[in-house]
Amino acid sequence: MSDKLEMSINFADDTKASSTFKGGAAAALNRSTADGKVIDDDETGIVRNPTEVERQSMMNFVKAGKIVESLPDDYASVPDMELYLPEMLTDAVFVGHLVTDLDSIAGAIGGAALYGGKPARASKVNSETQFALDYWNVEKPPKIEDVLKEDPDSDICLVDHQQSSQMNPAIRADKVVGIIDHHALQSQTLVTDVPVYIDIRPWGSMAAIIAHTYVIHSRRPPKGIAGMLLCAILSDTLNLQGPTTTDWDRLMVSVLAEMADVDDIQLLAQKQFKAKSQELAGLSAHALVNGDAKTFSFKASGFDGTIYFSVVETTDDDIILDRASELLPEMLASKEEKGVDMIFLAVVNIVKLKSKLLICDHLAESIAIEAFGGEISCNGTLMDLGNRVSRKKEYIPVITSVINDGWTKPASAPQAEWTVKKLGHLEVDPSDQVQRRGSTFVHFNPMDQSTAIVAF
Numbered sequence: 001m002s003d004k005l006e007m008s009i010n011f012a013d014d015t016k017a018s019s020t021f022k023g024g025a026a027a028a029l030n031r032s033t034a035d036g037k038v039i040d041d042d043e044t045g046i047v048r049n050p051t052e053v054e055r056q057s058m059m060n061f062v063k064a065g066k067i068v069e070s071l072p073d074d075y076a077s078v079p080d081m082e083l084y085l086p087e088m089l090t091d092a093v094f095v096g097h098l099v100t101d102l103d104s105i106a107g108a109i110g111g112a113a114l115y116g117g118k119p120a121r122a123s124k125v126n127s128e129t130q131f132a133l134d135y136w137n138v139e140k141p142p143k144i145e146d147v148l149k150e151d152p153d154s155d156i157c158l159v160d161h162q163q164s165s166q167m168n169p170a171i172r173a174d175k176v177v178g179i180i181d182h183h184a185l186q187s188q189t190l191v192t193d194v195p196v197y198i199d200i201r202p203w204g205s206m207a208a209i210i211a212h213t214y215v216i217h218s219r220r221p222p223k224g225i226a227g228m229l230l231c232a233i234l235s236d237t238l239n240l241q242g243p244t245t246t247d248w249d250r251l252m253v254s255v256l257a258e259m260a261d262v263d264d265i266q267l268l269a270q271k272q273f274k275a276k277s278q279e280l281a282g283l284s285a286h287a288l289v290n291g292d293a294k295t296f297s298f299k300a301s302g303f304d305g306t307i308y309f310s311v312v313e314t315t316d317d318d319i320i321l322d323r324a325s326e327l328l329p330e331m332l333a334s335k336e337e338k339g340v341d342m343i344f345l346a347v348v349n350i351v352k353l354k355s356k357l358l359i360c361d362h363l364a365e366s367i368a369i370e371a372f373g374g375e376i377s378c379n380g381t382l383m384d385l386g387n388r389v390s391r392k393k394e395y396i397p398v399i400t401s402v403i404n405d406g407w408t409k410p411a412s413a414p415q416a417e418w419t420v421k422k423l424g425h426l427e428v429d430p431s432d433q434v435q436r437r438g439s440t441f442v443h444f445n446p447m448d449q450s451t452a453i454v455a456f
């Protein structure tokens with residue numbers, strides 16, 4: 001366990017009883033154990049490591065609570081100097097990028113509410129965004145085309161982008177009065193004739209910038225907007241795990257969770273990822289493997305180590321399983337990166353209520369055979385788990401009994417299909433997906449016993 005985590009747990013213990021702050025951490029704190037774990041399920045009593053978003057919220061919830069508590073109920077009592085907001089944004093239309101995402105929609109809604117403008121959407125909202133709108137009961141912003149048809153002279157504040165190629169074509173460049181963004185300034189950055197209001201910060205999400213601006217202007221966003229901004233940070237940072245995540249994103253997650261009254265940040269993140277998984281086109285292999293993963297520790301005679309268990313819930317598991325040659329190496333890379341001993345990825349079809357398990361090495365295969373005994377295909381990399389669908393109730397308890405009942409590592413190790421040659425690094429692509437780049441793997445083909453180097 002890291003020193004940081006140890007500190008947070010002690011800290012949490014001191015404040016658990018007395019604190020009225022939540023900051024998304026209430027559930028994790030209530031379920032935390034003396035040795036820094038979290039009870040995953042009351043019935044089975046199985047414990048796991050805190051997820052990153054739980055770990056961060058357990059570290060930040062008191063700080064965040066105090067920040068929120070310090071905001072005046074009536075900000076008119078704050079000196080004007082501290083309330084400065086750029087007048088040029090008043091009445092502007094706030095709009096995000098094409099192929100729009102949650103950060104763009106939440107940023108437009110939050111920015112419009114903060115600066116006194118109107119939100120709009122640049123394109124159709126995705127399933128993750130629709131989830132957040134429904135969850136927080138916030139109205140979907142109108143189409144930018146419709147807003148501009150009604151009022152063609154509207155000023156525009158671009159949020160979550162500043163590249164002209166990402167702008168909705170209905171927007172005239174000379175109407176842009178503001179840009180609030182967190183992306184690099186590249187060759188297609190918008191050119192303007194006059195100075196515009198610009199707030200670009202190298203943070204993990206645009207929503208964190210809006211949240212922070214609310215706070216430094218002594219304002220509280222309404223609960224629904226705080227919730228939208230919270231979900232947007234979780235989306236862009238892959239639940240605070242992405243490489244662009246900053247301490248500001250981490251702190252704003254706790255501040256917004258406090259404002260939005262969130263008890264269980266992990267549960268919210270899980271529900272959101274499930275909604276995101278309904279549209280698989282934009283999901284990277286890294287996001288699929290790490291979007292909803294939990295780490296379980298074991299201490300038995302035959303196995304003393306950790307298992308990283310990922311779940312992707314989807315309506316179309318074939319689309320995911322078709323990407324096995326991308327997912328299996330990513331599983332191995334994530335295993336190495338997270339420093340765990342074993343990794344599984346269960347792909348759950350939530351319509352048929354059936355699941356399949358991706359297996360990337362012989363250790364995992366051996367446990368899976370004893371635990372589930374399902375039919376194995378694809379050279380030992382895929383097991384049919386039948387109608388099991390719950391990690392909490394049906395996967396982990398069975399694996400736990402197998403290990404506690406004396407499972408031991410198989411003696412001989414057949415050549416693995418995939419091995420990591422070079423881990424590479426994580427980066428955030430232009431559509432804000434966390435991707436692995438610069439990695440190489442060795443692929444062994446058991447059919448003809450050949451090997452090949454595959455780069456991602």
Ligand SMILES: [Mn+2]
Pocket residue numbers: 103104160182204205206236432
């Ligand atoms: Mn963004």
